[in-house]
Amino acid sequence: MDINAKIESLKLVPVVVLEDAKDALPLAKALIDGGLPVAEVTFRTAAAEDSIRAISEAYPEMLVGAGTVTNLEQAKTAVAAGAKFLVTPGFSDEVTRYAVENDIPIFPGTCTPTEVMRAMSYGLKVVKFFPASQYGGLNTIKALAGPFPAMRFMPTGGINAGNVKEYLADKHIIACGGSWMVKSDLIAAGKFDEIKRLTQEAVALVNEG
Helix, strand or coil: CCHHHHHHHHCEEEEECCCCHHHHHHHHHHHHHCCCCEEEEECCCCCHHHHHHHHHHHCCCCEEEEECCCCHHHHHHHHHHCCCCEECCCCCHHHHHHHHHCCCCEECEECCHHHHHHHHHCCCCEEEECCCHHHCHHHHHHHHHCCCCCCEEEEECCCCCCCHHHHHCCCCECCEEECCCCCHHHHHCCCHHHHHHHHHHHHHHHHCC
């Protein structure tokens, strides 16, 4: 199964901010035990590289990627650490070119028709839509799907348990990125049982009829 198909089957991509790499493995275990073996570990902190490396080595069955990748150096560092996919908050030609040339799945951040067209010029079939709620959410995605019917979107930003099913009901959405099941305060407090419980609830929610 390719990574796009895997992400589509899971429906959710937890967006994780790790301040300390020691939390990486218990967090990964909580997500796996909760039924969601995927994580986008953001490069917002210095712990990202070590966290990705630890998870990819200890849990090879987990789909771990790097998020908030804003430059080529971060992209290369993430891939060397074991990241299986890259996510950028905006569109970077340099990072996208590197990913495409090296067969690394990438979900570049877009929110305008121009950025979607740039992604299409690299042959990409899925883009991140960010920040989703601030840029019109589902209504904007539906509008973009008009001129770009073959493009799929992974909205992130403002996605929560209250609106995720509405997003996922749209055929142009491959999955949603969210952080409500992996909140930073829960990670910092070591409440991994709570993260597991919230993950189980999220998985049940997106899979119910």
